[in-house]
């Protein structure tokens with residue numbers, strides 16, 4: 001009720017006996033029209049054959065064009081012991097205009113990355129230490145510019161009219177070929193005006 005449009009609309013509220021009305025009021029998130037805010041996300045992904053997932057952090061800005069369509073721009077950094085990626089992303093999401101809002105999205109990511117993978121059985125001394133295929137041997141698979149396109153699925157939950165919590169999965173289709181494609185799982189917190 002701290003949102004002006006929402007509180008005006010529901011100032012009188014639904015009658016106690018009006019169960020569908022109560023449910024509608026609790027579920028309604030059409031107050032989102034035109035609002036925007038900052039978000040921070042954390043996630044996990046494993047690009048390509050790496051057995052070592054990368055932790056990621058994203059900071060960005062998202063806006064509601066209408067109560068069911070958002071656009072987003074963000075900066076992403078991810079790393080583990082061996083690998084990293086760093087870049088920017090753009091995305092859109094279609095959601096239901098409700099407090100608990102499943103969504104489908106599309107996005108692109110572009111930046112720089114490195115990936116390594118296990119090389120214990122390729123009969124090569126990949127790290128030039130004199131022993132072939134020793135336990136833990138790795139090879140650098142990729143090091144340079146990386147872009148990805150992704151479809152996305154997830155859900156938002158509006159804790160209040162300004163605080164949004166989200167969980168999502170993205171399938172990264174990368175410019176490194178299908179071997180490097182990977183799922184990315186994340187959670188996100190956003191504060192809207």
Ligand SMILES: [Ca+2]
Pocket residue numbers: 124125126127128129130131132133134137
């Ligand atoms: Ca070796």
Ligand SMILES: [Ca+2]
Pocket residue numbers: 119120121122123124125126132133134137
């Ligand atoms: Ca090897």
